[in-house]
Amino acid sequence: MSDRATSEPTHVAGIAWTADGYEAVVLDAAGGPAAVPTRWGAARVAELAGWLRGFGPGLAVVVDSTNGLLDGPLTAAGLDVRRADPWTLPGRPAFGSVSASALAERARRAPASLARLTVASGSLAGREAEFEAGVADGEELRARLTAAGRCVQHGRRDRPQVALTFDDGPDPVLTRTILAALARHRARATFFCVGLHVAALPDEVRRIAEAGHELGNHSWSHPFLPDLTPSQLCEQIDRTGEAIARVTGAEPTRFRPPYGSQTPQVLATLAGRPTTVTLWDVDSRDWARPGPERIAATVLEAVRPGSVVLLHEGGGDRRQTAAALPAVLDGLLERGLEPVTLGELFDGSLGALISRPPAASPAAPL
Structure with missing residues (x-):
């Protein structure tokens, strides 16, 4: 819309x-x-x-x-x-x-x-066609990054592991709720944090790291990346990495582009960075707030061994995501799928990468 x-x-x-x-x-x-x-x-x-x-x-x-x-x-x-x-x-x-x-x-x-x-239209209302054209134009460069192990969407399909990833946090309330659910299920996950929230809530970042989860870089202000110059994009990444390092002692090795933006200019800039572009193959669509039951069903209907699941802990009202998480975790464990960090998922498996852009709504506040 x-x-x-x-x-x-x-x-x-x-x-x-x-x-x-x-x-x-x-x-x-x-x-x-x-x-x-x-x-x-x-x-x-x-x-x-x-x-x-x-x-x-x-x-x-x-x-x-x-x-x-x-x-x-x-x-x-x-x-x-x-x-x-x-x-x-x-x-x-x-x-x-x-x-x-x-x-x-x-x-x-x-x-x-x-x-x-609106919730239904998402952040990129009116620019969906531009987003999709940018992804299509970036296909050749994305393929080269894929072949070099610099861009990933999912892990190996022959190992019973999946990676749950949470974007846009930390959150002053829900991060702790999500961490508690993960701990009860002995599950590990990856949190792609934005710099504004990292700087404001360092204790929550510390809790994530101390619980054994992985941290990723999701930019400073969650911009539509094609609207930034290369230097502005680098500044967003650098400041966020430095903010996380001040709390944990190490900068993240993975970057997730907001909205999954993949234009040639964006990818060319990211190709010069020391981080791995990390996408997903299962979109929970929790950003649309369809209800906890629908969020859990969307994940469990699409998940496969090696899947990277997109969820959110910040950037909006994410109470439905937190409420859906126990059912998601129970469903994964019933299927014999172990929730692990991205580092664990891709350990020795970087050959299983992407060949297509992620099947996510461009309007989603990812």
Whole structure:
């Protein structure tokens, strides 16, 4: 769905991301300030959503395409969330989004230029065809990375192991719930963390590592990677790796592109990095919040030996994922499939890699 916002809001809020959180600016219909600009740490998104709700149903909240962490929790809170694309905005700084003021002003002056984001449409509403074209254009380079063992989707099919992976965390509440479920089942997993959350919640990252799970790099702000320059993409990866290393003592060796972006430019940049591009072959579609039973069924219907399963612990309301996890783990163990880390899954099996892009919705907040 590519809904363009046509209604004119009574208030607009621009939300910019920075190195340590978010800045919010709220304007009224005449362009005057409706509140003093505020700053919010990345662990305070629930508070930010509550503050925004206080402006009433006439508020439109605007993010840009380099911020893929807020639309999930804000839409879950019942807010009207819209996306401004780079060709409608002034230039970005080397690190961070355009200013909150610029986002709010764009929404006030040209609301029809914004894409409305919903749970059903996902973060890339209106840009699905562009995403798919980018994946198709990257096929040749992806094949070369595959042959070199630098891009993986699943492990060997003759070993009874699978890898559960959790994106977009850590989360101030659900990370501990997920870790407890894994511990009860003596299962290991891999957590692809975003830098904003790592910096805000180092204790949760430490818990993941101390429990014996693997950590992966999922960028700093979950951007749509084709909208970044190569240097901006490298900055996202480097800062996230450094943030994880400050907590655990080691940088991750795996990078998962947000949304699974695989354009030639993105892949060429990643080819120069010392990390393995890590995709998936089973999409739980938990981002759509279809219910715990449906999430568990989707995983268990598709999983095979060697599968890499995409799940989420952050970046939105992930309570359904946490609720589905015990059933997923029980189902895997009943099938004789051992949940292991990606490092364990690919130990000695890097020949079993991808030949096609992952079968995931491009709009999913992966």
